[in-house]
Structure formats: structure tokens, C-alpha cells
Amino acid sequence: MDRVYNFSAGPSMLPLEVLERAQAEMLCYGDSGMSVMEMSHRTPEFEQILHDAEDALRKLMNIPANYKVLFLQGGASTQFAAVPLNLLSEHKCADYIVSGQFSKKAAMEAKKYGDIAIAASSAGASPTFSTVPDTTRADFRPDADYVHICFNNTIYGTKFHYVPDTGNIPLVADMSSCICSEPVDVTKFGLIYAGAQKNIAPAGLTIVIVRNDLIGGARDDAPAMLDYKLMAENDSMYNTPPCWCIYMAKLVFEWILSIGGLEEMKRRNEKKASLLYDYLDGPGQAYYTAPVDKKCRSMMNVVFVTGDGELDKKFAKEAAAAGLVNLKGHRSVGGMRASIYNAMPYEGVEKLVAFMKQFAIDNPKIQK
Numbered sequence: 001m002d003r004v005y006n007f008s009a010g011p012s013m014l015p016l017e018v019l020e021r022a023q024a025e026m027l028c029y030g031d032s033g034m035s036v037m038e039m040s041h042r043t044p045e046f047e048q049i050l051h052d053a054e055d056a057l058r059k060l061m062n063i064p065a066n067y068k069v070l071f072l073q074g075g076a077s078t079q080f081a082a083v084p085l086n087l088l089s090e091h092k093c094a095d096y097i098v099s100g101q102f103s104k105k106a107a108m109e110a111k112k113y114g115d116i117a118i119a120a121s122s123a124g125a126s127p128t129f130s131t132v133p134d135t136t137r138a139d140f141r142p143d144a145d146y147v148h149i150c151f152n153n154t155i156y157g158t159k160f161h162y163v164p165d166t167g168n169i170p171l172v173a174d175m176s177s178c179i180c181s182e183p184v185d186v187t188k189f190g191l192i193y194a195g196a197q198k199n200i201a202p203a204g205l206t207i208v209i210v211r212n213d214l215i216g217g218a219r220d221d222a223p224a225m226l227d228y229k230l231m232a233e234n235d236s237m238y239n240t241p242p243c244w245c246i247y248m249a250k251l252v253f254e255w256i257l258s259i260g261g262l263e264e265m266k267r268r269n270e271k272k273a274s275l276l277y278d279y280l281d282g283p284g285q286a287y288y289t290a291p292v293d294k295k296c297r298s299m300m301n302v303v304f305v306t307g308d309g310e311l312d313k314k315f316a317k318e319a320a321a322a323g324l325v326n327l328k329g330h331r332s333v334g335g336m337r338a339s340i341y342n343a344m345p346y347e348g349v350e351k352l353v354a355f356m357k358q359f360a361i362d363n364p365k366i367q368k
């Protein structure tokens, strides 16, 4: 069977070149005589892989020396707890910007550990979460230990088009669905975390990039595995790390560097997203609706609907038969969602737009 174009929100496509390299090294990595999957993490070979992965990510994202990079497990959802357990260290209060289900979940988890306020929310937008809230410094409590934001809202297809001004309060960002898709100024954030399964690697790895001064404040009763200090002191090797995922992440980081880094990644991602949004705003408008506020459209997750639930279902089913899979929208939103992460080739989006055009011709809407 041919490979399909996989529009899944995650786990999602990996670059073909990376899969081929992993395939070539699958049975024997370097001179080790074994696969990375079989390798102890306490070997010089694996230590080199971990070192190279961190090095490549630091280069890619231009991560300053006063930030630690951690390779952890438990998904982004575990960080919903780890962040408050470590960072609610001074005033035990933090402010959350709620722009979708994941930031809502993050806030709910944090409420177990301190005084959490919702500083701003776009839940009341119509449709719900179809935009991101505007914020000013005055929205945040001066004594908040941190402000939390979800930078790209995977389910709703929105993205923050600005970095909130939080003054001296550290900004913590969930970048699960946009990390490494374009350059970001890491210095604007106290902590960035991301599940790797969209833009970086197979599921099972979580990246945390944390400023040194925010390490060391974990509560006494925080689980050891969630204590950033312990993880940092042990260079992410306190226990067995997700070795295979770290190896794959290294290959992906090196692939992005080889094509020209995050500037080039952004150029490619913008080109793909523009192809789809230009169609939705142009000829496609007669048939499809893109419900998201234009100024905060995601470059990674493109949401659109036909306005008819039955047609949406038919669309996803027939697209899958044509090799364009996982286009069904999130169960809470309906419609369609095309996740076009780093590894989605431009041709995949071209094929999707061609399919959308043909589907509109073949399925005229009946006025109800």
C-alpha cells in the first residue's frame, strides 16, 4: 500500500527522510551492533544521542545558556501538574489564559495546588474558542508566580498572534502543537513545554525548556519524577528516558537544521497554510466555512466545516478513501480539521484542496 497523507492532530506524520534514516539504522546503530530500541541508556552511544538531540534543539530554537532542556515522559498533560508543583513557589497563585480545552484542563489541574485565576478566556466566543483572548499586563495579578498560556489550540485551530505582556511574571507556554514550526523568542518565556508527537517525534516524549531560576522550587510533596531540579541534575536520566523517541527527535531536529532551520520551516508551513486558507477565503467560501477569527488562525491546525453534519462525515470518509486520512474534526467541534504539521508535504495540501474542490462539485448542497 502507498503511504497516505496523514492529517492527524497527533501522533502525526514524520518526515520521510527521517523514517528512512531510522529504517537504515534500525537493526544496527553505528558500531553498536544493536538497534537504539535495544540499547541501555547508560552507554556512551545513547549518551551521545541525548547530547546531540539537545544540541540540535538548542541550535534550532536558539535556546540561551540559562535555560535547561529536559526530555521527559507523561505527555503535555503531566506538565499540567508539574508546572504548578514546581512554579507555585512564592505566592502560591498563578493566572491562566483559557483559549481552549487544553488550557482549561491545565488550569483545572493547577487548581489542586494553589490559587488559580482565569485571567482571560475566549470560551464565550461564537463558536466557542474560535478566537484567542486579548490581554494586557493589567489582566494579571502582580503577585502571580506565573502566567500560563496554550500557544496553539489544536482542537479549535487558533494560535496566539501575540506574546502576552506579563511584565516580570514568568510566562509558561504549552507549545505542543506548534513547537519548532517557526522561530520563537525563547527569552520571552520562563518555561515552554510540548508533547513531541506532533512536530518532533513519536508519542512518548515531552520536551521542557525551563529558565534556570525557575528550577528548584518544587513542593516537598511533589513526586520525584515531576521535580524539575532532580530531572535537570540528572540530565533527564534520573530513570530510563524514552530512548527511542529521543533518538527520533534528534533525527527530526537534524532534518530541520539540514533544510535551513526554523526560518525555512516557517516559510514552508506558511506556504502550506496559505494554500488552504486562500482557497477557503476564495472560491471555497461558497461551500466551506472557516470558523476561526482570521487574525489568530493556526498555521498547524486548519478547521473548516460544510455546515451540514452529514456532508462533513461523507467528506472525511471519501477523503480517507482517496488517501487523505484523519480529516475528521475533534469530537467537540465537528466538521473537519487538517493538521498540517512540519512533516506534511506541500503536495499533501495541494491534494487536499483539489479534493475539496471536487467534493463541492460532486455534492451540491440542498437548501433545507
Ligand code: PMP
Residues within 6 Å of the ligand: 009, 010, 074, 075, 076, 077, 078, 102, 150, 152, 153, 154, 155, 174, 175, 176, 177, 195, 196
Ligand atoms: N496541549 C495541547 C496543545 C495538545 O494539543 C495536547 C494533545 N493533543 C495536549 C496538551 C495533551 O498532550 P498529551 O496527550 O501529550 O498529554
